[in-house]
Amino acid sequence: MALNRTDVERIAHLARLEVGEQELAAYAETLSRILGLIEQMNAIDTDGIAPMAHPLDAGLRLRADEVTERDQRERFQAIAPSAQAGLYLVPKVIE
């Protein structure tokens, strides 16, 4: 399936990637080519095949409900782009 500029804009928005007006066409072209490769999948009938989510055919291991972590705020926030009073700061979230 070929993607157009509107598709690219929609996907870029969902993925939170700024794509300039002048890049849209190039993205549409490259992504369409990749989708062309992907659509070779359609050559095979997969009706009735169980999807495989994971190579491991096992159940989830569960851990004991214990507090094992200590406060490392200072270390973690030393690498934050913007933090103050123990909080990460971002532009105002509009509800």
Place this chain on the structure above:
Amino acid sequence: MHRKSVAELSKALNKKDISSCELTSVYLDRIQAHSELNAFITVDRERALKQAQEADARLKAGTGTALTGIPIAQKDIFCTDGMLTTCASRMLANFVAPYDATVIRKFGEAGSVLLGKTNMDEFAMGSSNETSFFGPVRNPWDRRCVPGGSSGGSAAAVAARLAVAATGTDTGGSIRQPAALTGITGLKPSYGRVSRYGMIAFASSLDQAGPMTRSAEDAALLLNVMAGFDPLDSTSVDRPVPDYASTLDRPLTGLRIGLPQEYFGEGLGTGVAVAIESALEEFRKLGAKILEVSLPNSSLAIPCYYVLAPAEASSNLARYDGVRYGYRAPEYEDLWEMYAKSRAQGFGAEVKRRIMIGTYALSAGYYDAYYLKAQKLRRLISSDFDRAFEVCDVIMGPAAPSTAFELGSKTDDPVAMYLSDIYTISVNLAGLPGMSIPAGFDSNGRPIGLQIIGKYFDEARLLNVAHKFQQATDWHLRVPEGF
């Protein structure tokens, strides 16, 4: 001294013929002398020498392991406490990790020396190491060529003897393909064998870390350290780790080698095909039997992978939003712009392409046609291997369709680049162990890799098969000129 293997150096260190400090200095100097390869993103001389001193003390006290004092390079995808961990992305160009990946911790506990962090494709997305924010790595066999990817820095470092050994990660071929293109030994273990904790995720159901070394014996020594259950990784398998070094010498008499006809068709370079054929001849001499097997859905591995891996990646890379760490755009009007600009500027072109493909494949209305379809194909591809392994012990074929290609020759055509992993990807989809070992050179003197694929958790057999081959051949001992 820089020509010696892990096993040889380990002996020398334990006999105090050399010290880890001396050895480490030799390698640090070599890295500096060959910086034009761009194999490393970060080298911390002081840290390395401090670790070497500690290793020497440990060796003196007689409490060393096989890896104590051995200088090792780590792919820059493993979080390393207090050290820059970039994943070769602008997004993490300033990210000093506040914790150690399990793999890093294990090497630390074994007493090995961390020489530095190797260059790679950005977020492990690429097959040529050209997507790195820190520039491409050059192939020591031919500097006009790529070393393969994504573990290109580790591959080049081992091939050029800038490290005794290195680690890599492999999501669709990222250990085996660069190993093949640089003439070294690379092993991707079974999914679940090595902990993924602290290894920056690309595609969680496919990623697996493994050793990149000069020989199968060295790979066994590294895997002994890397493998094992980790309670911090829910996909790590709780299964005992054998001593991989102890079974290397088993005879190959009666070994059944399966050759998938699909791996020898159109697209395989002639030089590669010839080298693989002579390698098989060598195995016949070692007592193995060769038989044909079929992996009928192989051709769908690439399309299937390019849905699943980008889908998982699009979600795994959502955490890079400029809020808690990593790159934040210098200017933005509001929250939306902060996200969109930080991510657009922080990620390179290939990463963005894959995020977009993955986002699309998971989006409403397309999930069934892409993601679900790919998961079903994954089942078919995996079943192909199950059937093949009913009649053979290992599967062999080329690791890559061609030898190293020239820098820039495929950068404009992502689809052509994706085909570099045509023989390796299905192994990740099935979660099986796979290896690439040196098996000759093409007419341009560029290395060729033989791929060996094993049954689930059969790493010991792969290493045994590779080691016996390396006892009978010397491809793995060849070193590029000038190194």
Place this chain on the structure above:
Amino acid sequence: MDWETVIGLEVHVQLLTNSKLFSGSSTRFGAEPNTQACAVDIALPGVLPVMNRDAARMAVKFGLAVGATINRRSIFARKNYFYPDLPKGYQISQYELPVVQLGRLAIEVDGVHKEIGITRAHLEEDAGKSLHEDFRGLTGIDLNRAGTPLLEIVSEPDLRSAREAVAYLKKLHVLVRYLGICDGNMQEGSFRCDANVSVRPRGQHAFGTRAEIKNVNSFRFVEKAIDYEVGRQIELIEGGGKVVQETRQYDSVRNETRSMRSKEEAHDYRYFPDPDLLPLQLDPGFIEETATDMPELPDAKRERFTREYGLTVYDAEVLTGSRDMADYYEDAVRAVPGQPKLTANWVIGEFSGYLNRDNVEVSGAPVTSDMLAGLVQRIADSTISGKIAKEIFEAMWDGEGDADAVIDKRGLRQITDKSAIEQVIDEVLTRNPKQLEQYRAGQDKLFGFFVGQVMKATQGKANPAQVNDALRKKLDGNRT
């Protein structure tokens, strides 16, 4: 036109685990910002989730309590969206295969019994908090809550009025606290409710378009918000308009719901199975073990209280309103056998009254069940009168010791000595000749006056029954 209201509720129940759903951070409420947010919670590169066993156990407990199907295999999925308080850029939740499916909860409104279907209950992690004040136009992010385990309980659209919705919520609230899986604290957000509300002409089968009212955090506001929303929708439709499917926020100050106009287009969460987590597989042993660990549930307990202790349905209902209260009652009953009714009166009366007055929990009450039982014992054996008992209860509440200690210290022991009582009566009669004369002249109601005077003279300690008897004998025996 006659309209019918249709309501479905989504309740987020914060599970009472020590640590988070997928990390070893503490879930304690009220810590300094980001001090309970570990590497996994802040989604550092490379970190991985590991699931908390007790969270699974609590989900199973709930499922068993509402007679639901416990799925032996359920799947964690990623719900992808960007928000600053969502560190990974996705929430780990359950989508196609939740751990609990198809349960029910019985409610009663105005004596009418009704079963409400529970569509599903699934495990998911909570997000952090965005703080909008104090940062010069910026938003502060606290991730302490990020990763806290939630059980999202989704009802069928079976509720037909705001009162039914509240009855369901209260029932659920009591249940989760009984099960010990949630502290039920609505102020701290441990029990949060979203309501899907629509209206349709009575008799119409198809549902109307629904609006979702987000995060209403008290029972009273749920009722008011739904009532407002129902009125708004009816008015809108009758005025020729159309209800749009949207998320609305309830403003308790203005008592209205408002559209949350989001810049975001229709959400596309791109759910897919989390590749970092394998399927949650619960073996029969795990489920059985959980089943044996189940407490007696509120309905069963209420029924037993009426049967075993001869209580009225109302009393049993009040006493089983919380597990703590019911346990307190039963502990007291055990300590003073043979007095279940009297004990119930005291627990429902004084004890609950003081709890409310001082806003304390049963567990924090200064009067223990043993102390209450001691008091009941002294009423039963006539050591004290019911009136004096109230004074003693207050003293016990104020920390003066148990009933016997207070009785002794304050000299409150009831006077049961016949001659002593008769002596007081004689004094009273002598002191009030006028009233005595009037009584004898036929003013029978003055009898109460004499009782009062006797009680007053004994500071309330005389046994009222004996006073009655003796007084009657003295007055009426001499009547000519």
